[in-house]
Amino acid sequence: MLERVSLNQTRLRTPGLSLDPNGVALGARALVLLPTLDRLTAFLALYTAEGSLAELSGLAIELHETRLKTREVVVGFAASNTGCVDRAASVARLAGGMTFTGTQRVFVQYRDAASPLGYDLGELPRADGTLHLVHSNFEQTYDVVRKLDLAGLLMKLDLLASSTADDGRERWIVCEAGLGPALIHYLARSEVQADVGVVEWPPASALETQPLRRHLFRVRALPARMLPLLTRTPGIRVHALAAPGCAVEIGYRHPIQLRACPVFSAEGLVLLGGRGAPALRIERLPAMGPVAAFARVTLRDGEPLFAARAEVAHSLELSVRLEPSVAAPTRLHATLVQDLALLRQIAYELAPRTLGEAQVAFTDAGAFVRLDRGIESLPIGEFFEQIHPSLYVSAGHALRPEVDGARVLAALDVGDCLVFLHHDGRRLAVARDAFVPLADALLGAQSWTGLGSESIARALEQPLPTLRLDPLDLRPMRDVSEEPDDA
Amino acid sequence: MSGTLGLPEDAGPRAEALARGLLLPLVTGGELTLERPFGARLALALGQALPVVDEATRLALRTARITALRRLAPLDEVAEPQPEDWALAAALHDLLQATNPELTSPLTRDRPARLVRSVVSVTSRVPHPPTLTVALARHSLFAGIARLGRIDTTVRWWSGEERCIGAAPPARLLALPELRKVRVEAERVQVPNMATLLPDEEGAWTAALAAWLTRSPLTDVAWASRTSPRFRWSEASLALIAAPLGAALATRAVTLTAKAGAPPSGLAALSAATEELSGAPRRLAADFGARLARAVDTTPA
Numbered sequence: 001m002l003e004r005v006s007l008n009q010t011r012l013r014t015p016g017l018s019l020d021p022n023g024v025a026l027g028a029r030a031l032v033l034l035p036t037l038d039r040l041t042a043f044l045a046l047y048t049a050e051g052s053l054a055e056l057s058g059l060a061i062e063l064h065e066t067r068l069k070t071r072e073v074v075v076g077f078a079a080s081n082t083g084c085v086d087r088a089a090s091v092a093r094l095a096g097g098m099t100f101t102g103t104q105r106v107f108v109q110y111r112d113a114a115s116p117l118g119y120d121l122g123e124l125p126r127a128d129g130t131l132h133l134v135h136s137n138f139e140q141t142y143d144v145v146r147k148l149d150l151a152g153l154l155m156k157l158d159l160l161a162s163s164t165a166d167d168g169r170e171r172w173i174v175c176e177a178g179l180g181p182a183l184i185h186y187l188a189r190s191e192v193q194a195d196v197g198v199v200e201w202p203p204a205s206a207l208e209t210q211p212l213r214r215h216l217f218r219v220r221a222l223p224a225r226m227l228p229l230l231t232r233t234p235g236i237r238v239h240a241l242a243a244p245g246c247a248v249e250i251g252y253r254h255p256i257q258l259r260a261c262p263v264f265s266a267e268g269l270v271l272l273g274g275r276g277a278p279a280l281r282i283e284r285l286p287a288m289g290p291v292a293a294f295a296r297v298t299l300r301d302g303e304p305l306f307a308a309r310a311e312v313a314h315s316l317e318l319s320v321r322l323e324p325s326v327a328a329p330t331r332l333h334a335t336l337v338q339d340l341a342l343l344r345q346i347a348y349e350l351a352p353r354t355l356g357e358a359q360v361a362f363t364d365a366g367a368f369v370r371l372d373r374g375i376e377s378l379p380i381g382e383f384f385e386q387i388h389p390s391l392y393v394s395a396g397h398a399l400r401p402e403v404d405g406a407r408v409l410a411a412l413d414v415g416d417c418l419v420f421l422h423h424d425g426r427r428l429a430v431a432r433d434a435f436v437p438l439a440d441a442l443l444g445a446q447s448w449t450g451l452g453s454e455s456i457a458r459a460l461e462q463p464l465p466t467l468r469l470d471p472l473d474l475r476p477m478r479d480v481s482e483e484p485d486d487a
Numbered sequence: 488m489s490g491t492l493g494l495p496e497d498a499g500p501r502a503e504a505l506a507r508g509l510l511l512p513l514v515t516g517g518e519l520t521l522e523r524p525f526g527a528r529l530a531l532a533l534g535q536a537l538p539v540v541d542e543a544t545r546l547a548l549r550t551a552r553i554t555a556l557r558r559l560a561p562l563d564e565v566a567e568p569q570p571e572d573w574a575l576a577a578a579l580h581d582l583l584q585a586t587n588p589e590l591t592s593p594l595t596r597d598r599p600a601r602l603v604r605s606v607v608s609v610t611s612r613v614p615h616p617p618t619l620t621v622a623l624a625r626h627s628l629f630a631g632i633a634r635l636g637r638i639d640t641t642v643r644w645w646s647g648e649e650r651c652i653g654a655a656p657p658a659r660l661l662a663l664p665e666l667r668k669v670r671v672e673a674e675r676v677q678v679p680n681m682a683t684l685l686p687d688e689e690g691a692w693t694a695a696l697a698a699w700l701t702r703s704p705l706t707d708v709a710w711a712s713r714t715s716p717r718f719r720w721s722e723a724s725l726a727l728i729a730a731p732l733g734a735a736l737a738t739r740a741v742t743l744t745a746k747a748g749a750p751p752s753g754l755a756a757l758s759a760a761t762e763e764l765s766g767a768p769r770r771l772a773a774d775f776g777a778r779l780a781r782a783v784d785t786t787p788a
Contacts (some may be wrong), residue, residue: 340563364550449655463516467681468639469653472523476590477598480526480581480605 002108002136014121016103018047020082024111025118027102028057030079032088033072033133034097040073041157043095048260053119053150055084056175061150064131064142071145074131083390085110100133105452109135124181151263151270155279157219159252159272168238172247173200173217174271174280176235180215181294183236187217188291190226191327194219201280214280216269218288223328224376227434247269249277319358320408324422332374334392335381336420337367347442354378358438361430368420369438384420390432394423501525502573506544509580510568513631514551527608529638530577534570552627559623566624567615571766574583575629578609580766584623585688586637586681588652603691610698615723618732626705628742633744636675643670679715686754702708709740712759713751718758725768728775737775738782754779 009287012018012025020026034040040061044053046079047305053059056077063075079085079101089099090112098106101118105127111118114136129141176181180198187194201212222230222238230238231250234434237248245264248254252274264270271280284427337343347355354377359370369378384392388405399421412419417429501522508520525533545567552565560723568576585602616622637653637750642660644667651661661669682692697716700707704723711718727733757779761772 344563350585364554389708465512465516465519465631465635466675467521467583467635468636468654469584469589470520471589472587477524477526477595477601478524480524480601481528 001122001139002134004120005117005120007117009275012120013124014102014108015103017108017120022082023117024082025101025108025120026079026082026085027107029076029101029103030076030085030088030109030110031100031102031133032092032097033100034075034092034095035072037073039076039096043075043091043097045256047091048257051087052260052262054262056088059150061148061153061214063145065145066140073148074142083324098135100135104176105130106132116224117429127433147424150261151457153261154254154256154258154261155270155272155281157255157279158276159248159274160255162251162253164253171219171222172238172239172241172269172271173219173230174237175215175217175282177213177215179233179235183215183217184291184294187219188294188328188356190223190290192219192223192226194291195288196291197286198484199282199286216282216286216288217291217486221330223330225328237271237277246272246273249274309362315418321400322393322397322423323400324396327398329385329395330375332383332395333372333386334368334370334420335375335378336366336368336384337381339380340367343367344442346378346380347438351377353443355439356437359435360438360441361434361436363430363434363440365428372433390417391419391421393421397423427428495578496531497672498533501529503541503544505533505576505580508547510576511544511548511551511626513635514548514555514628516631519583519614519635521580524581524584524602525577526581527605530581530609531576531612534573534578536570555630556623556627558743559736562623565627567622567728568628572585572625572628574609575625575699576608578699579629582692582699583681583693588684599688603688603695606695607698610695610702613702615702616704616725619730621704622703622727622733623736625703626709629703629706630709632678632706633649634712636677636682637674639674639676641672643672644668660691661668666757679713682744690778692694705737705740708737708757711741711756718756720764720768720772726770729771734775734778738779740781742782
C-alpha cells in the first residue's frame with residue numbers, strides 16, 4: 001500500500017506527487033478528511049483561533065460519499081508549502097481529522113512523525129471514483145455529493161452566550177418597521193451619533209405582497225445606559241460588528257472567529273442573532289443618513305436681521321454658564337465624594353484594577369476620584385464628565401456657549417491643575433500632582449495629608465494667625481465676674 | 488437683660504463672634520479680632536447655651552480642624568466644640584484681651600488683673616481631657632497658639648515716638664513723613680512676650696497662660712519650645728504620654744512643630760522639665776524624651 005519516502009529518493013509513483021526542495025512528498029493540493037459536520041466546525045474554530053482562513057488559498061469544502069453511502073467532509077486547499085499544510089494537519093489531528101496530499105484524484109497520507117518525508121504508493125490503485133484516498137490504515141474511494149458554502153455554514157451555526165464586556169465596537173441595530181420612528185427620535189433626542197436606513201427583504205411567502213421592511217441603524221458609540229432598553233425590547237436587536245460585513249448580536253459570540261473568515265462582502269451585511277434567530281443577510285447596504293436629520297424643527301416667524309456693516313468693534317464678552325443638558329454623558333471620569341466613610345466602605349468592594357487605576361485627591365470640597373476608563377465602578381459621589389483632559393463639568397450639564405474646553409482652560413489660567421466646574425457655580429482647581437493612587441491613599445494615613453485643595457486664586461501659603469487689638473466700648477468689663485455664680 | 492438660661496441675650500451672637508474672630512483664624516490663620524471680655528460666668532455658660540455657629544463658619548472650622556488633625560492621625564471626623572472648649576476659647580480670648588492697652592485708663596488700672604483672675608477661675612473649672620480623642624479635638628482648636636503673634640508698630644519722628652500695640656498706627660502719626668522724618672518699625676510679638684507691657688501683672692498673666700495650656704496637654708507638649716511660660720510636666724501631659732498612642736501622637740506633634748521651623752529647643756525644654764520630676768513620672772518622661780530624640784534624629788530635614 002503506502003511506502004515511506006526515504007532520504008535522497010528521486011522518483012515517486014503517486015500521480016501528481018513530487019518532492020519539494022526539502023525532500024518532502026507534496027502534491028498541488030492538500031485535503032483534510034473530517035468524519036462529521038461537528039468536526040468541521042471544530043476544525044474551523046481551532047484553525048481560526050490563531051490564523052486566518054485566507055492563508056488557505058483555494059479553500060473548498062465538499063460533502064463526499066463512500067460506496068457504503070457514509071458521508072464525510074473534505075476540506076481542500078492549495079498545498080503551497082509544507083508550513084501551511086503542517087499547520088492544517090496539526091489542527092486536523094486535534095479535531096479528529098486526517099490530512100492527505102495529491103493533485104487530482106489520488107491523494108496519499110501527508111507526512112507525520114513516523115515518516116517525516118511523507119508517503120508514496122507502493123502500486124497504483126484501481127480508482128473509479130472522483131476521489132481516492134490512501135492512508136496507512138485504509139484506502140477509500142469517494143464521490144462528491146455537493147459543495148458546502150462556508151458563508152452559509154457560518155450563518156447556520158448557533159451563537160454561544162458571552163459575557164464579554166463592551167469594547168466600543170460599532171453597533172448595528174435592526175428593528176421592526178413599527179419601532180423605527182420611535183427609535184429614531186429616541187436617538188436623535190439623546191444626541192447619539194447614528195445613521196439610519198430602511199432595508200427590504202422579499203415577502204416571506206407567495207401569499208404576501210408587501211416586502212418585509214426593517215430599520216437599520218449604525219451607531220458608532222452607543223451609550224451603555226441605552227443597552228438594557230434596546231436589548232430587552234422585543235423587535236429590536238443590537239449587534240456588534242464582528243468582522244467586515246458581519247455583526248453578532250450583543251450578548252453572544254460566534255463559535256468561529258469571523259474575522260478570520262474572509263467570506264462576507266464589505267458592501268453588504270450579515271446580522272447573526274442569538275436564541276436561534278435566523279441570520280439576516282443584506283446583500284447591499286441601503287442608503288443611510290444621520291438620525292439628527294429627523295429631529296423636530298420649527299420655523300421662526302419674521303425676516304432674518306442682517307448687520308449692514310461691521311464698523312464698530314463691539315465687545316462680545318459673556319459669562320460661560322453650566323446648563324442642564326439631556327445629552328448622554330459618555331466620559332464620566334471623575335466623582336466628588338463628600339462622605340469619606342462611605343468611600344472607605346466602598347473601597348472594600350472595589351476590584352483590584354479599579355483600586356490600582358483610580359486616583360484620588362483630598363480637598364476642602366471633598367475627595368476627587370478620577371478613573372480614566374469610567375468612574376461608574378465607583379457608584380458614589382457627584383459625577384463629573386471630562387470634556388477636556390484637564391476640564392470636568394458636573395454630569396448632566398454642558399458649557400453654554402459650547403466653547404472648546406481648551407479655550408476655557410486658557411481663560412482660567414490655572415496652570416497645571418485639573419479644573420472641576422460644579423453645577424452649583426463653584427470652580428475648583430486641583431493641582432495635578434495632588435492626585436495619588438487610591439490604593440496608596442487607602443493604606444497610608446500619611447499620604448492623606450498635605451493634599452490641600454486650592455481655589456482658582458491659589459493661596460500660596462497659610463497666613464499666620466495675628467492678633468489685632470481694637471478700642472473697646474465704654475463699659476468693657478460689664479460681663480466680667482471673677483467667679484461664676486455657682487462658685 | 489437675661490435670656491431663658493439666665494444668660495445675656497447677646498450670648499448667642501457673642502459666641503458666633505468668638506468662633507469667627509478667634510477660633511477660626513486660630514486654626515486657619517489670618518487676623519484674630521477680639522470682643523468685649525467674657526468673664527468667668529459667661530465663659531462657662533457659653534457651651535451650656537449650645538451656641539449655634541452659623542453654617543459657613545462651622546463647616547470652615549470643621550474642615551480646617553480635620554485638615555490639621557490629619558497631620559497627626561488618619562481621622563475623618565472631629566467632634567463639634569464642647570462646652571469645655573468654648574470655656575477655654577473664652578478664657579484665651581480674655582487672656583489676650585488683658586494685654587490690650589485700650590482696656591486700662593488711669594482710673595481702671597486693675598482691669599487686667601481682674602481679667603487674669605477670671606481666666607484662672609475659668610481654667611480651674613475645666614477638666615483635663617478624659618480621652619485621647621478629646622485631647623486631639625482640643626489640640627485641633629488651640630494648636631495655632633504656637634504661631635499666634637501680634638504686630639506692634641513703633642512710629643518715630645524727629646521729636647518723639649509712639650508705640651501702637653496690635654493696631655495700625657493712625658494716619659496723623661504718619662503725616663508729612665519727609666518733613667517730620669517719620670520712621671516706622673513693625674515687630675511681631677509672640678504670645679509669650681505679649682504681657683511685657685503689664686509689668687505688674689506679667690507674672691500672673693504667664694501663670695494663667697501656663698494653667699490654660701495644661702487643659703490642652705497635646706498643645707502644651709507640642710509647644711514645649713516656648714520661652715515663657717517654661718514647659719513643666721503636668722498631670723494631664725504625663726497622662727497623655729503614659730498611653731502608647733498618646734506618646735505617639737505627642738511625638739508626632741513635637742516633630743511636626745520642629746519641622747515647621749520652630750527652634751529645636753523643644754527637646755531641651757522637655758528634658759529640663761523631666762529633671763524636675765522624680766520616681767515613676769520621671770521614668771515615664773525620660774522614656775518619652777528618648778523616644779522623641781530618636782524620632783527627631785530620624786526626621787528628614
